[in-house]
Amino acid sequence: MSEPLRIALAGLGTVGGGVVRLIEANADLIARRAGRPIRITAISARNRGKNRGFDATRYAWEDDMVILGERDDVDVVVELVGGADGPALALARTTFEAGKGLVTANKAMIAHHGLELAKRAEAAHCALRFEAAVAGGIPVIKGLKEGAAANHIHRVYGILNGTCNYILSTMEDTGRDFADVLAEAQAKGFAESDPSFDIDGIDAAHKLSILASIAFGTTIDFGAVDVTGIRRVLAADIAQADALGYYIRLIGMADVETDATGQTRLFQRVHPHLVHRDHPLAHVDGATNAVVAEGNFVGRLLFQGAGAGDGPTASAVVADLIDIARGDIGAPFSIPAAELEPAPPADSGHRTGKAYLRFTVADRPGTLAEIAAAMRDAGVSIESLIQKGRVEVAGESRALVSLVTHHGPESGIVEAMRLLDGSPALAEPPLVMHILED
Amino acid sequence: MSEPLRIALAGLGTVGGGVVRLIEANADLIARRAGRPIRITAISARNRGKNRGFDATRYAWEDDMVILGERDDVDVVVELVGGADGPALALARTTFEAGKGLVTANKAMIAHHGLELAKRAEAAHCALRFEAAVAGGIPVIKGLKEGAAANHIHRVYGILNGTCNYILSTMEDTGRDFADVLAEAQAKGFAESDPSFDIDGIDAAHKLSILASIAFGTTIDFGAVDVTGIRRVLAADIAQADALGYYIRLIGMADVETDATGQTRLFQRVHPHLVHRDHPLAHVDGATNAVVAEGNFVGRLLFQGAGAGDGPTASAVVADLIDIARGDIGAPFSIPAAELEPAPPADSGHRTGKAYLRFTVADRPGTLAEIAAAMRDAGVSIESLIQKGRVEVAGESRALVSLVTHHGPESGIVEAMRLLDGSPALAEPPLVMHILED
Secondary structure (H helix, E strand, O other), rough: OOEEEEEEEEEEOHHHHHHHHHHHHHHHHHHHOOOEEEEEEEOOOOOOOOOOOOOHOOOEOOOOHHHHHHHHOOOOEEOOOOOOOHHHHHHHHHHHOOOEEEEEEEEEHHHHHHHHHHHHHHHHHOOOOHHHOOOOOOOOHHHHHOEEHHHHHEEEEEEEOOOHHHHHHHHHOOOOOHHHHHHHHHHHOOOOOOOOHHOOHHHHHHHHHHHHHHHEOOOOOOOOOEEEOOOOHHHHHHHHHHHHEEEEEEEEEEEHHHHHOOEEEEEEEEEEEEEEEHHHHHHHHOOOEEEEEEEOOEEEEEEEEEOHHHHHHHHHHHHHHHHHHHHHHHHOOOOOHHHHHHHEOOOOOEEEEEEEEEEEEEOOOOOOHHHHHHHHHHOEHHHHHEEEEEEEEEEEEEEEEEEEOOOEEEEHHHHHHHHHHHOOOEOOEEEEEEEEEO | OOOEEEEEEEOHHHHHHHHHHHHHHHHHHHHHHHHOOOEEEEEOOOOOOOOOOOOOOOEEEEOOOOHHHHHOOEEEEEOOOOOOOHHHHHHHHHHHHOOOOOEEHHHHHHHHHHHHHHHHHOOOOOOOEOHOOOOOOOOOOHHHHHHOOOOOEEEEEEEEEEHHHHHHHHHHEEEEOEEEEEEEHHHHHOOOOOOOHHOOOOOHHHHHHHHHHHHHHOOOHHHHHHEOOOOOHHHHHHHHHHHEEEEEEEEEEEEEEEEEOOEEEEEEEEEEEEEOOOOOHHOOOOOOOEEEEEEEEOOOEEEEEEEOHHHHHHHHHHHHHHHHHHHOOOOOOOOHHHHOOOOEEEOOHOOOEHHHHHEEEOOOOOHHHHHHHHHHHOOOOOOEEEEEEEEOOOOEEEEEEEEEEEEEEEEHHHHHHHHHOOEEEEEEEEOEEEEEEO
């Protein structure tokens, strides 16, 4: 058997610990599939003495993780500390300067610096791999880069954040409200003590921007993702969606369009959506992730599995290492980084679809007429309307009015919202959720 | 850009035509992702003059396809003629003898001769790839070999035959009976004029035996797959399953167990199963395929997409070609063929689970008592029993009795069937369908 692939691990948190356990537990299998052993030679973490359930003393230790990439006994650095900048980015740069490969689960760093890092990796003829950065254990980056490689991808979308999906599907199952379920998820460790990264959609947007770059050959543009999280989704919204045959899911979606001047434009959105119960994403529950890619020959592909957790994430990290051990370096974003094309954001105004709108209103005459008039004046046609449910806003009881539009231009909805902006009839801004198109 | 990868195509039927169209339509994209162009240099098919919707005269023609592998202007042969033996196998052998790579969609040939061909390919340091042989466009072989490579796989199962799934889901939607839906599927081209390969489960068994080998590192043992097709499923069975919260799907399932002597044994079964409506496979409709793999770190992965058709199958063929163009040769079955271990078939008798049993009985006193007594004597505990529906058997009207067992050993059901064998109360042998365990 050939020489082992020698790796250094930066970060021994949940995922780092999982990687050590996986490499130790499945060593023989990995060596057979990779054609050579994968061996941890050095590690670095914040706290050397912490009990992690494995014997860390068998590996060389570096207090300064940035040194890991410079060690002579390391072929590939595995970065699991996280953070878009700071030590993770310094380590990545040092690693490529030293001519070593990098495997990372760091979605923020790739979303912000992926293009720079891919160029550095390619210039150094080194691997840069980040399967674990998107959708945990699901091999969706491999699925797009290799499995669907023969296809022009029209659209990529999915459930990219397990915390949000856990909260939404628990709200659905129990009828409880957002804050209550979030608090429970935090107590159980399914949500961070500062949950905004997840529930405000930032994490899903990081992942979506990475998927879009690979799918469409465009440069990553995280800043252009239109992001709305799930904080404003009420149990009442879930009940009303259910009555209409839909489930609510936080969907990240990207596609490309060509504008009148021939310019490719990139559409990227992370919003809570209504998903029809016949759509496979409607049945993705709990912390599961799922990604759909639509190609011009393959049609619709779905990849589904655990979106987080030490085992699944470690599985993705080690899959990348096995590929590298087998000699597969390849372009990090499927085509060479220099060929990725910048694509300005698409104008969502001329997109069409159906939407769910929910208004929190004062219970008084004329409120419904005002909403209906705004819809009419904006040219938005209403398919169904429900007035149902009550909610407390700032100590006052308010009524909820929900409606589903007919298929029409999104610009009409924006215009209707503009007409209603500041109306004293509305106790808070309306909630707009798009309905996922098949 | 590097030298093109030069390919020869054997077979220009539905899939072969799709491969030509794909390579022509997506040529630029393929070249960017593969790092070099993929170019068809030679073709062979039964009828040279047939109009196939593309200009076949731009490629060199061979009347004898076995010659393709020997041409100096060919790097990889794509075999799309089918058949376990005969010309396809001769072509594969010739190709490796000439030191060329082979990509094939031929599940029968791989199921019967995969080990021999993998050994030949490895000895010649040539690629042997067959993503298109299993589940059409879905990159599930890549998913197992690479995406889940870090894991010991416990179990692999799924919906592997689009024709059966189309028939079952159409029966479900329309309440029509098997023969009627099959005839319609044949008229529409969704089923072959001789449909037995699909509906008797042979095609699914080919695919399952290939998946099992990759998942478990065992030699392919197609002959040991326990196969039952869908011919005997009645509209009444679907209705009764539905009333209990289940859908009926033809499931191929494989796992490995270690027997008392430490011997690894391989369990492989293709049977119609009852799938609970909360399981993701329950919502796989029409000609769609889906495969689940369960790994010791990644948990449950699901891959879903189009299981057949020219576009999806061509997508899988060209994905293999792109991998080869990128220099990824790799072991055909994930580990070297010489290391694949023969595993004798597992004894299904000590497996446990729930089952659905349906009896077609004469309408007379004592019938139910006889069935119930056989269950009791065999130690099978009944969870629910339905007597409902009538069916014509040999011109006589018969009653249907369906029951679902409690969780228990499969050996009990075999014993109960033995006790009832030949009973004059039964108009035909009982139908046994297992309930898919989560």
